[in-house]
Amino acid sequence: MTETDMKLRVTPIGNGTVIDHIPPGQALNVLRILGIDRTTEATISVLMNVSSRRSGKKDIVKVEDRELKEEEVNKISLIAPGATINIIRDQRVVEKYTVDMPDLIVGVVRCPNPSCISNTREPIKSQILVKSKNPVILRCVYCEQPIAEKIADYLI
Secondary structure, eight states, X not given: OOHXXXXXXXXXXXXXXXXXXXXTTOHHHHHHHXXXXXXXXXXXXXXXXXXXXXXXXXXXXXXETOOOOHHHHHHHHHHOTTOEEEEEETTEEEEEEEOOOOSEEEXXXXXXXXXXXXXXXXXXXOEXXXXXXTTEEEEXXXXXXXXXXXXXXXXX
């Protein structure tokens, strides 16, 4: 058996979304953002630590029969700022774009400060300012608590 015969092939999807250029190790967080778990019936392909000329290594997530909502794309932009989204219809890429992190993130990220007003019973949504996109550095509008590491842990 040759090396080519031994490689696992991932078939193209007919309709759905391909999220490419995810930083290595973040594919599982992307699945969490999309609410994909063992009960999901759609076909999901997850490739991790794939060789990439652009970044050395990357993850890829393919989700059949689903196009992402804006809120999901905004969440993905926080953990994978250089990711590309490919919308597939009838086995053709009909739309391709790089995720764009907004300057203000509302109701998507929880402030890590347990004493912050956004973590109380007050009827307000969290508001997080993007201080830097590379590296990703966020700051709570209310208490100015920075969030620079493990951002996926604070996604709502």
